[in-house]
Amino acid sequence: MFLGVDGGGTKTAFCLVDQDGTVAGRARTAGSYYFSQASEGIGIVERALRQGVEAVCAEAGIEPSGIAYAFFGLPGYGEAPGDLPVLDAAPRAVLGHDRYTCDNDTVCGWAGSLGAADGINVLSGTGSMTYGERSGRGVRVGGWGELFGDEGSAYWIAVRGLNAFTRMSDGRLPEGPLAGVLRRHLSLTSDLTVIDVVFNRWRGDRGEIAALSRRVVEAAGLGDACAAAILAEAGRELALLVDTTRERLGFEPGEPVPVSYSGGTFTAEAVLEAFTRELKSLHAGYELRRPLYEPVVGAALYAAKLAGTPLDRAALDRLLTAGQGEGA
Numbered sequence: 001m002f003l004g005v006d007g008g009g010t011k012t013a014f015c016l017v018d019q020d021g022t023v024a025g026r027a028r029t030a031g032s033y034y035f036s037q038a039s040e041g042i043g044i045v046e047r048a049l050r051q052g053v054e055a056v057c058a059e060a061g062i063e064p065s066g067i068a069y070a071f072f073g074l075p076g077y078g079e080a081p082g083d084l085p086v087l088d089a090a091p092r093a094v095l096g097h098d099r100y101t102c103d104n105d106t107v108c109g110w111a112g113s114l115g116a117a118d119g120i121n122v123l124s125g126t127g128s129m130t131y132g133e134r135s136g137r138g139v140r141v142g143g144w145g146e147l148f149g150d151e152g153s154a155y156w157i158a159v160r161g162l163n164a165f166t167r168m169s170d171g172r173l174p175e176g177p178l179a180g181v182l183r184r185h186l187s188l189t190s191d192l193t194v195i196d197v198v199f200n201r202w203r204g205d206r207g208e209i210a211a212l213s214r215r216v217v218e219a220a221g222l223g224d225a226c227a228a229a230i231l232a233e234a235g236r237e238l239a240l241l242v243d244t245t246r247e248r249l250g251f252e253p254g255e256p257v258p259v260s261y262s263g264g265t266f267t268a269e270a271v272l273e274a275f276t277r278e279l280k281s282l283h284a285g286y287e288l289r290r291p292l293y294e295p296v297v298g299a300a301l302y303a304a305k306l307a308g309t310p311l312d313r314a315a316l317d318r319l320l321t322a323g324q325g326e327g328a
Contacts, residue, residue: 001062002307003070003100004299005052006108007032009126010207012048013296014056016067019304021315023297023322025060027052031207033075033126035145042083045074046090053094069307070100071299073108075127079143101306105295106131106140109262112298113291115316116305119258120245122238122275123295124265126210128153130241134249141245146206152237154265157230158212161219164226165194178219178227185215217268228270235274238265243282251285260289293319 001024006013014027029052034042049072057064072091078084091100110121110131120132127150129143146155165182167173169191182188186197202208220227242259251257259279266272279286293301297319304310311319 001060001067002300002303003053003056003067004108004296004301004303005049005070005072005074006296006299007045007048007072007074007105009033009075009210012052013294014052015296015300016056016060016062017297017300017304017311017319019309019311019315021311021318021322023319024062025056025058026296027055027059029055031075033206035076035079042086045087046093049090050094064095065097067095067097068099068309069303070095071107071111071303071306072100072102073105073295073299074102075105077102077104079104079145099307101303104129104131104140104143106143107138107302108295108299110298111302111305112293112295113260113262114258114289115292116298116301116310117258119260119289120242120249122242122259122261123263124153124234124238124261124271125263126154126206128156128238128241128263128265130245132245132249134251137249139245139248141248142241152234152241152265152271154210154213154263155206156237157216157234157265157271158209160230160233161212161216161227162194162198162209164230165191168226173226176219176224176226177222178216178224181215181219181222181224182212185212213265213268217270220270231268231270232274234265235271235276236278238271238275239278239282242279242286246283246286253285255285256287257283257285258287258289260291262291262295 004015010031012029012032016025029048032045032048106129109123113121118134122130130141168175168179216227
């Protein structure tokens with residue numbers, strides 16, 4: 001039995017897959033991103049992992065000792081070297097054994113979307129980054145955090161939407177549908193109340209802010225030019241992440257470059273369309289593919305690969321036909 005764990009800013013997903021490609025259990029707990037000013041610190045990681053492992057093992061009817069190998073994709077992993085000993089030790093405290101590997105959560109997106117094969121995955125959820133592999137070498141691009149990075153992410157889109165709202169309120173921009181959408185969604189008694197909502201009530205919570213990206217998408221659908229421009233720029237930024245990853249991985253001219261995507265931002269058609277257009281304009285060798293499996297299933301597949309017992313084609317096909325692919 002192989003355990004995949006896909007950590008994130010707002011949730012942490014768990015999935016157990018056996019060698020035959022059958023999903024034996026799933027679970028979900030709170031987010032495991034501990035850098036957020038609204039979080040309780042690094043201690044939230046072990047707590048989220050413990051709750052999730054207990055739940056997924058209970059569903060599968062096994063003990064943690066029955067897990068052959070596990071892969072933990074953790075947000076923030078590798079970004080604070082001093083924290084690595086704590087992050088690396090957390091799964092051991094939960095599992096009771098050392099048959100696991102930890103890495104950044106973006107590896108889950110790559111492993112799921114491309115079935116752990118060579119190519120590049122771009123992740124855009126609460127944050128954004130790419131991870132790609134070619135001939136056994138991995139490269140990450142982006143993922144610098146919400147304060148000065150994460151271009152094209154839900155948080156990035158939401159902050160630009162809030163900025164446009166403030167400009168509309170002041171009169172620095174012509175008012176469009178975005179203003180009304182945010183006023184209604186946030187139940188603002190006055191426009192300045194947005195400060196109270198975001199900084200006081202939400203305490204700047206990363207997930208709460210990122211969720212406002214949906215309102216930007218809604219406003220764009222209502223014809224708001226500023227919202228539409230934000231979504232188009234997000235698509236271009238995500239394509240740039242991919243193109244930089246391709247260059248750093250050393251793909252040869254004319255060599256096909258499989259590309260896929262994961263994360264909730266891509267459910268916005270305007271973002272996916274802008275991303276696709278920009279990608280095609282940057283390099284002729286890109287082969288854009290719909291994600292094969294969701295990231296947490298990819299994490300389980302990667303665990304099997306790291307254990308030296310990757311799932312065979314029949315098992316991979318069984319996962320797809322059983323409805324465990326991306327979006328299932």
